[in-house]
Amino acid sequence: MESKQNTDNLTVIDEETLFVVSQTFKALSDPTRIRILYLLYQKECSVNEIAETVQLKQTTVSHQLRFLKNLRLVKFRREGTTIFYSPDDEHVMNTLKESINHASHM
Amino acid sequence: MESKQNTDNLTVIDEETLFVVSQTFKALSDPTRIRILYLLYQKECSVNEIAETVQLKQTTVSHQLRFLKNLRLVKFRREGTTIFYSPDDEHVMNTLKESINHASHM
DNA sequence: ATATTATATGATTATATGCTCATATATGTA
DNA sequence: TACATATATGAGCATATAATCATATAATAT
Numbered sequence: 001m002e003s004k005q006n007t008d009n010l011t012v013i014d015e016e017t018l019f020v021v022s023q024t025f026k027a028l029s030d031p032t033r034i035r036i037l038y039l040l041y042q043k044e045c046s047v048n049e050i051a052e053t054v055q056l057k058q059t060t061v062s063h064q065l066r067f068l069k070n071l072r073l074v075k076f077r078r079e080g081t082t083i084f085y086s087p088d089d090e091h092v093m094n095t096l097k098e099s100i101n102h103a104s105h106m
Numbered sequence: 107m108e109s110k111q112n113t114d115n116l117t118v119i120d121e122e123t124l125f126v127v128s129q130t131f132k133a134l135s136d137p138t139r140i141r142i143l144y145l146l147y148q149k150e151c152s153v154n155e156i157a158e159t160v161q162l163k164q165t166t167v168s169h170q171l172r173f174l175k176n177l178r179l180v181k182f183r184r185e186g187t188t189i190f191y192s193p194d195d196e197h198v199m200n201t202l203k204e205s206i207n208h209a210s211h212m
Numbered sequence: 213a214t215a216t217t218a219t220a221t222g223a224t225t226a227t228a229t230g231c232t233c234a235t236a237t238a239t240g241t242a
Numbered sequence: 243t244a245c246a247t248a249t250a251t252g253a254g255c256a257t258a259t260a261a262t263c264a265t266a267t268a269a270t271a272t
Contacts, residue, residue, distance in 0.1 A: 165221085
């Protein structure tokens with residue numbers, strides 16, 4: 001869906017786009033999820049690997065992964081009892097990487 | 107501040123960068139703030155203009171503007187009793203615009 | 213000084229969010 | 243089957259967030 005214009009020639013964002021955009025940024029608004037995504041950006045990881053690396057409970061990581069999975073920001077593959085996660089949205093990962101670079105050079 | 111590396115050669119984001127990045131994305135995670143920013147991106151606006159355009163109470167807009175002002179995402183100038191707001195962070199505005207374009211072409 | 217207009221602030225309330233615990237599910241192995 | 247390991251889920255709690263109301267502040271005009 002494209003955006004519409006009102007009588008002042010101002011473009012207004014349609015509801016669906018607004019929802020998708022805000023949800024995507026919400027995913028990136030939490031330090032824990034940023035840590036997880038940035039880790040996966042560098043290396044495909046199992047749930048426990050993530051928990052150990054970012055120093056969080058396994059359940060916390062699992063809940064956050066479900067959140068990211070629902071937004072299709074990560075994908076996974078199974079290997080026995082282990083599940084490996086990796087990024088699944090190039091645009092969002094580029095946005096995150098850019099913002100980290102921008103913020104860390106200040 | 108730059109990021110460090112742990113023993114697995116994984117880059118870990120430093121706390122300050124993590125805070126700045128998450129705060130910035132938090133600003134973009136709320137539909138109301140997105141509407142306001144996207145409006146200001148197109149046209150410098152007074153508080154009441156914003157409230158009318160996005161159909162929100164004046165106080166709601168004022169609170170959100172304070173939030174955006176604290177993060178230096180918007181700036182303002184006074185003209186009598188009227189205060190005009192406009193964007194003040196090119197990088198964040200580009201990120202927002204890109205994401206809106208990306209989401210609206212799906 | 214008083215009134216008017218525009219904006220900002222503080223307190224309150226309802227809802228959302230993130231973490232944790234206990235437990236469930238799934239896969240592999242003895 | 244029974245057990246171990248890895249991951250997922252649901253409930254509860256503490257905190258954060260966004261909107262609203264009432265009110266305060268600031269600038270201007272009469």
